[in-house]
Amino acid sequence: MAYVAIADRDHEHELHDPHTFITKYVWSQDHKVIAIQYSLTAIFVGVIALLLSGMMRLQLAFPDSFSFIAPQDYYQFVTIHGMIMVIYLLTALFLGGFGNYLIPLMCGSRDMVFPFMNMLSYWVYLLSVIILLTSFFVPGGPTGAGWTLYPPQAVMQGTPGSSWGIILMLVSLGVFIVAFTMGGLNYVTTVLQARCKGMTLMRMPLSVWGIFIATILGLLAFPALLVSAIMMTLDATIGTSFFMPAVLEAGMQNDHEGGSPILFQHLFWFFGHPEVYIVALPAFGLVSDILACHARKNIFGYRQMVWAIVAIGGLSFIVWAHHMYVSGMDPYFGFFFATTTLIIAVPTAIKVYNWVLTLYEGDIHLRVPMLFCIGFIFTFIHGGLTGLFLGNVVVDLPLSDTYFVVGHFHMVMGVSPVLVVFAAIYHWYPKITGKMYNETMGKWHFWFTFLGAYSIYLPMHYLGILGVPRRYFSYGPTEFIPESAQAMNVGITYSALFVAAAQILFFVNMFMSLRGKKSDPNPWGATTLEWRTPQHPPKHGNWGPSLPTVYRWAYDYSVPGAAKDFISQDEPAAPGAEGFDPEHPNG
Amino acid sequence: MSSAAVAGEATASRWGSVVEDWSAEKQTFHAPWGKAMMWIFLLSDTFIFSCFLVGYMHVRITAQIPWPPVSEVFALSFGGDPIPLILIAIMTFVLITSSGTMAMAVNYGYRRNKKVTVLLMLATALLGVTFVSMQAFEWTKLIVDEGVRPWGNPMGAPQFGAAFFMITGFHGMHVSAGVIYLLVIANRVRRGDYDKSGSYETVEIAGLYWHFVDLVWVFIFAFFYLW
Numbered sequence: 001m002a003y004v005a006i007a008d009r010d011h012e013h014e015l016h017d018p019h020t021f022i023t024k025y026v027w028s029q030d031h032k033v034i035a036i037q038y039s040l041t042a043i044f045v046g047v048i049a050l051l052l053s054g055m056m057r058l059q060l061a062f063p064d065s066f067s068f069i070a071p072q073d074y075y076q077f078v079t080i081h082g083m084i085m086v087i088y089l090l091t092a093l094f095l096g097g098f099g100n101y102l103i104p105l106m107c108g109s110r111d112m113v114f115p116f117m118n119m120l121s122y123w124v125y126l127l128s129v130i131i132l133l134t135s136f137f138v139p140g141g142p143t144g145a146g147w148t149l150y151p152p153q154a155v156m157q158g159t160p161g162s163s164w165g166i167i168l169m170l171v172s173l174g175v176f177i178v179a180f181t182m183g184g185l186n187y188v189t190t191v192l193q194a195r196c197k198g199m200t201l202m203r204m205p206l207s208v209w210g211i212f213i214a215t216i217l218g219l220l221a222f223p224a225l226l227v228s229a230i231m232m233t234l235d236a237t238i239g240t241s242f243f244m245p246a247v248l249e250a251g252m253q254n255d256h257e258g259g260s261p262i263l264f265q266h267l268f269w270f271f272g273h274p275e276v277y278i279v280a281l282p283a284f285g286l287v288s289d290i291l292a293c294h295a296r297k298n299i300f301g302y303r304q305m306v307w308a309i310v311a312i313g314g315l316s317f318i319v320w321a322h323h324m325y326v327s328g329m330d331p332y333f334g335f336f337f338a339t340t341t342l343i344i345a346v347p348t349a350i351k352v353y354n355w356v357l358t359l360y361e362g363d364i365h366l367r368v369p370m371l372f373c374i375g376f377i378f379t380f381i382h383g384g385l386t387g388l389f390l391g392n393v394v395v396d397l398p399l400s401d402t403y404f405v406v407g408h409f410h411m412v413m414g415v416s417p418v419l420v421v422f423a424a425i426y427h428w429y430p431k432i433t434g435k436m437y438n439e440t441m442g443k444w445h446f447w448f449t450f451l452g453a454y455s456i457y458l459p460m461h462y463l464g465i466l467g468v469p470r471r472y473f474s475y476g477p478t479e480f481i482p483e484s485a486q487a488m489n490v491g492i493t494y495s496a497l498f499v500a501a502a503q504i505l506f507f508v509n510m511f512m513s514l515r516g517k518k519s520d521p522n523p524w525g526a527t528t529l530e531w532r533t534p535q536h537p538p539k540h541g542n543w544g545p546s547l548p549t550v551y552r553w554a555y556d557y558s559v560p561g562a563a564k565d566f567i568s569q570d571e572p573a574a575p576g577a578e579g580f581d582p583e584h585p586n587g
Numbered sequence: 588m589s590s591a592a593v594a595g596e597a598t599a600s601r602w603g604s605v606v607e608d609w610s611a612e613k614q615t616f617h618a619p620w621g622k623a624m625m626w627i628f629l630l631s632d633t634f635i636f637s638c639f640l641v642g643y644m645h646v647r648i649t650a651q652i653p654w655p656p657v658s659e660v661f662a663l664s665f666g667g668d669p670i671p672l673i674l675i676a677i678m679t680f681v682l683i684t685s686s687g688t689m690a691m692a693v694n695y696g697y698r699r700n701k702k703v704t705v706l707l708m709l710a711t712a713l714l715g716v717t718f719v720s721m722q723a724f725e726w727t728k729l730i731v732d733e734g735v736r737p738w739g740n741p742m743g744a745p746q747f748g749a750a751f752f753m754i755t756g757f758h759g760m761h762v763s764a765g766v767i768y769l770l771v772i773a774n775r776v777r778r779g780d781y782d783k784s785g786s787y788e789t790v791e792i793a794g795l796y797w798h799f800v801d802l803v804w805v806f807i808f809a810f811f812y813l814w
């Protein structure tokens with residue numbers, strides 16, 4: 001077949017050439033500007049969600065002391081906190097933010113394949129965020145159905161926001177999915193079709209692999225959420241009965257008949273479980289690259305890492321019902337899903353072993369990004385191990401809907417990805433801004449966040465084993481919960497408020513460093529292409545007159561016989577220092 | 588050499604070329620960017636329609652009231668006895684015919700026959716409009732004459748109307764969007780945009796979408812009307 005690397009057809013694709021401030025920085029089609037727009041918006045809503053969790057913690061530690069937190073407010077905070085963190089922060093930040101920034105730079109492309117659609121993606125995402133935040137200002141406020149939005153209660157009177165809030169929530173999700181699809185199609189097509197000369201799939205940095213597979217998961221999983229959102233909107237507005245059975249609502253027979261709430265749970269978790277990996281896979285990829293770079297060592301088992309990402313992506317579609325063991329489904333069904341859940345732990349464990357083995361005998365530089373990555377390995381192992389408890393039907397039954405679950409998923413898909421987000425922001429901050437952040441402040445930020453996260457979530461596991469149920473506004477006199485549990489709640493709240501406040505360090509560091517000292521074009525000695533742009537930070541079009549050519553994989557660190565302790569991907573092989581070719585591992 | 592060995596070798600080389608395609612330093616798919624992206628979009632859209640159909644099957648199986656007799660509901664009489672599913676049969680025929688005209692349009696496009704390409708695309712769009720109009724007629728008949736509503740109907744389970752309006756409505760929106768899409772592309776063909784750029788692949792990309800929408804209708808036809 002003809003050789004059609006995109007590098008040979010570079011001239012065929014005219015770059016959109018912006019001239020005014022508005023087309024450069026507002027209605028921009030440059031993937032780097034779009035990435036920053038996505039990231040800032042996502043971090044902005046993330047801060048809102050952080051504040052909401054602070055309010056929840058205040059209520060849990062000091063029940064009945066705050067007049068501004070009524071029971072319905074508490075449920076609204078729970079719901080919007082979860083929804084923002086999972087979808088509007090993490091999904092948007094990893095794919096819209098890091099995906100947009102890193103894919104074209106790491107693959108050696110000029111931009112995404114369809115920059116205009118990429119731009120639309122951001123503005124539609126912003127619209128979905130605005131719709132979500134609008135729900136705070138409508139009668140009844142945002143929905144308080146919990147982030148899983150289970151019917152029938154999500155659309156029934158008595159649930160906060162059952163009139164306006166739930167509809168705005170569903171519409172916002174629908175708009176978000178449109179935005180994600182426009183961006184996601186771009187990311188996947190760019191990775192498949194627009195890599196530069198020499199960049200084979202098996203030479204791509206693992207960051208790109210993680211984001212690539214996560215985007216495919218998104219394109220196949222979000223349809224289920226879209227369909228369930230459409231069905232529930234119809235149930236809530238014009239009175240169809242997809243999910244709504246005939247039940248008593250405020251003492252009266254409701255207008256629905258024969259709907260199936262379980263159908264919603266299946267559709268929701270068919271989206272919801274891949275969603276966990278939509279957040280996790282980019283994190284896996286970014287961690288792999290940052291670890292290898294700061295340990296000055298090639299990633300251990302590159303091909304295993306790639307196939308593990310692919311395997312996790314595939315398996316993530318057949319584990320969804322492990323979220324539904326207590327829904328009353330057939331126990332044989334649960335048995336199947338427990339098995340697949342344990343199988344998915346195998347490729348995940350391979351990745352963890354390989355990260356640890358990458359560190360083994362490495363020349364470890366404990367810079368801020370590295371600290372966050374090592375922190376991630378800890379939190380991810382802890383979150384993963386508690387996942388084994390919850391993945392087994394018999395162990396899950398008593399732990400279901402307790403604080404054990406809260407501790408588990410915050411550890412595995414809250415703290416872990418967020419630590420990677422911080423690692424990646426610190427790692428690529430010099431590339432994005434051209435400036436270097438303050439190292440000391442970054443280290444303080446790491447230790448406060450890392451130790452603080454443990455002091456929040458480890459006690460929650462213990463509370464869960466005591467049987468403390470989650471999503472309760474207050475507990476009152478409950479016999480099986482000892483008094484000491486409340487003391488623990490107070491402690492958790494102090495930690496949570498402290499960790500939240502510690503994030504100010506991060507923001508101050510980021511803003512102050514914008515005027516700080518200039519950074520080297522490749523301060524970490526990293527091998528990947530984004531550190532080799534002719535301008536620093538890279539300008540529109542990324543590569544100047546001609547695209548780079550890639551000669552090697554992304555992990556040639558400390559190659560014996562080489563002049564430096566790293567060889568960039570676009571450096572031709574020097575005699576005696578060819579490095580390692582993952583496609584021909586035996587030479 | 589035995590025939591089994593030959594077949595085995597052929598399979599091996601087929602897979603070998605797949606591996607080669609995916610591991611070579613070139614575009615993974617031998618296709619323009621737009622076409623690759625359309626295929627990926629259609630894969631995603633397949634999941635949307637699959638979720639709709641699976642959801643519909645679920646509510647149909649779990650409905651507590653019997654499902655209305657579909658072939659009677661969708662029967663139409665022309666003076667004599669009612670003929671079951673006659674309108675749907677005509678609609679299906681129209682849509683599949685439009686796939687034929689679309690395929691011919693793509694063919695004439697690659698032969699640089701601008702005039703015939705435009706005419707065939709307009710014919711495709713016209714058949715699409717016919718399909719949507721017949722759907723509008725079907726909806727009107729159900730709503731006005733039979734009293735079917737999304738929240739209930741006199742013949743049986745309320746999920747019948749809900750699933751019907753939702754799925755055919757979503758598909759009808761796809762057809763309508765396709766008609767607009769075809770008209771836009773046909774206009775560009777008429778203006779000679781693709782003679783300038785030297786490639787009629789955009790016509791084929793529009794064709795991919797159109798065939799997909801037709802294919803989805805075949806599944807809706809099978810699962811909703813024939814079940």
